[in-house]
Every structure is written in C-alpha cells, then in structure tokens.
Amino acid sequence: KAGVTQTPRYLIKTRGQQVTLSCSPISGHRSVSWYQQTPGQGLQFLFEYFSETQRNKGNFPGRFSGRQFSNSRSEMNVSTLELGDSALYLCASSLEGVLSYGYTFGSGTRLTVV
Amino acid sequence: QQQVKQSPQSLIVQKGGISIINCAYENTAFDYFPWYQQFPGKGPALLIAIRPDVSEKKEGRFTISFNKSAKQFSLHIMDSQPGDSATYFCAAGSSRRTGNQFYFGTGTSLTVIP
Numbered sequence: 001k002a003g004v005t006q007t008p009r010y011l012i013k014t015r016g017q018q019v020t021l022s023c024s025p026i027s028g029h030r031s032v033s034w035y036q037q038t039p040g041q042g043l044q045f046l047f048e049y050f051s052e053t054q055r056n057k058g059n060f061p062g063r064f065s066g067r068q069f070s071n072s073r074s075e076m077n078v079s080t081l082e083l084g085d086s087a088l089y090l091c092a093s094s095l096e097g098v099l100s101y102g103y104t105f106g107s108g109t110r111l112t113v114v
Numbered sequence: 115q116q117q118v119k120q121s122p123q124s125l126i127v128q129k130g131g132i133s134i135i136n137c138a139y140e141n142t143a144f145d146y147f148p149w150y151q152q153f154p155g156k157g158p159a160l161l162i163a164i165r166p167d168v169s170e171k172k173e174g175r176f177t178i179s180f181n182k183s184a185k186q187f188s189l190h191i192m193d194s195q196p197g198d199s200a201t202y203f204c205a206a207g208s209s210r211r212t213g214n215q216f217y218f219g220t221g222t223s224l225t226v227i228p
Contacts, residue, residue: 004157033214042120042220043158043203048213055213090157094214103148103214105157 002026004093004106012112018079021109025072025093029104031055032074034066037088037108046089049074081113117141118206120219127226133191135222137204140185144206148216149178149189152201161202162189194226 005024013019025032033056034046045058049068066076072093078085088108120137127133137147145166150158164171164178164187171178177190191198201223205216 031214035218040220043205043216043218045215045217048215050213056215058215092157092214103160103216105150105159107155107157 004091004104006089006091006106006109008109009107010110010112012114013081015081015083015113017081018077019081019111021076021078021089021091021111023074023076023091023093023106025074025091026095026104029093029095030072031094031096032068032072033092033094033103034074034076035090035092036060037090038086043090046076078111083113086111086113116220117217118204118219120204120222122222123220124223125225127194127224129194129196129226129228131194131226133189133194133198133224133226135189135202135204135224136186137188137206137219138184138186139206139217141206141208141217142185143208144217145209146207147178147180147187148205148207149176150203150205150218152203152221158203191224194224196226196228199224199226 007022031050033048035043037043048056052068063079068074090108092105094103148163149161151161152158175192180187201221204219207216
C-alpha cells in the first residue's frame with residue numbers, strides 16, 4: 001500500500017515569492033496534517049484538514065494556508081516567503097480524525113528560501 | 115512555549131548499551147504519548163506509544179516508562195544497535211479535542227557506536 005507522498009522533495013525559492021506544496025495521503029485516509037520541522041524548533045504543527053475542512057490550526061502567520069480536495073489530497077501554500085521559512089515541511093495522514101496509531105508521515109518537502 | 119520538553123539533545127551509546135531519552139509535559143489534557151524515529155531524508159515513523167492508564171509499555175527492545183504524577187515519560191532502548199542511530203521525537207496529544215494535533219519535543223540525536 002502506497003505511503004504518504006509529498007511533492008516536490010526539494011524547492012529553492014527567493015524571498016518574497018510564494019510556494020505550493022502537495023501531499024497525497026494514504027488511500028482511505030481523510031485527515032491530513034502539516035508540520036514544519038526546523039533544527040532548533042523540532043516539529044511545529046501548522047494545520048489539519050479533515051473532509052475538506054480545516055479542523056485545527058497552529059500558531060503560524062496567515063501567510064501559511066492550506067486546503068484539502070475531495071480526494072483528500074492536500075496542498076499547503078506559503079506566500080511572501082521569508083528566510084526563516086526554510087524548513088522541512090511534513091505532511092501526515094490518518095484514517096480517522098482522532099489520535100491513532102495510523103498517523104503516518106511523508107518524507108517531506110525541503111524548502112530553502114534564499 | 116514548548117509544550118513538550120525533551121532531553122538530551124544528543125546521545126552517544128556503545129553497542130549493547132541502554133539509551134534513555136526523557137520528556138516532560140505540562141498539559142494534563144494530554145492522554146496519548148507516541149515516540150517517533152526519524153532517519154535522515156525520511157519522515158518520522160511511529161515507534162511506540164502509550165496512554166496514561168499504564169505505567170510502562172514494552173515492544174521488543176523499546177520500552178516507554180510513564181509517570182503521570184510527575185508528568186514525565188521516557189524511552190528506553192535496550193541492547194542498542196548501530197541501526198538504532200536516528201533522531202527520536204517524543205510527542206503528546208489530547209483525544210479530548212477534535213482531530214489530530216501533536217506537540218513534539220525538539221528531538222534527540224542518537225548515535226550508537228559499534
């Protein structure tokens with residue numbers, strides 16, 4: 001069974017640009033969460049989508065947004081990129097919208113802002 | 115504010131030794147405590163998890179010890195092997211709130227020396 005797929009794997013963007021990251025969850029999983037991973041802060045929760053609705057949101061500025069499509073695929077958008085947005089962005093999917101062992105991460109998208 | 119505090123930041127252990135990683139939390143609403151293992155270039159993968167109704171859970175060489183009154187939990191890796199060299203994250207979440215949202219520790223880089 002295919003895992004969580006994130007594309008692209010690597011991105012280099014210039015400060016001020018915007019970027020869109022994509023996540024395809026495991027088939028049948030309806031919950032998709034996004035995390036930002038940096039060496040100093042670890043994993044920080046961005047937001048969670050379930051059945052096309054944002055259910056939870058972390059403490060990130062409005063430049064960070066997301067959406068989920070009817071097939072559960074999700075996209076995350078960051079506008080007006082800053083140098084500090086350089087990080088590994090991880091997506092995780094789960095079967096139901098509750099804490100479960102089925103919470104599976106993708107390999108992430110490495111974003112570098114120059 | 116870091117909801118989950120993890121220590122040490124890095125750990126070097128001889129092959130066959132015991133690796134111990136500690137985490138502490140403040141929010142008493144947390145009732146699910148997973149540990150994740152992350153290898154370079156990969157997303158975190160669930161290793162073992164515990165709920166506060168038990169004080170210890172063992173799966174193979176990995177054991178979680180949980181102290182509810184102290185709001186602390188730890189991961190013990192027995193007979194550590196070079197293949198265990200990875201970054202380990204503790205996390206905490208609450209089933210009382212709708213959806214999936216985990217709070218992660220900042221990670222421990224474990225190196226097992228042959």
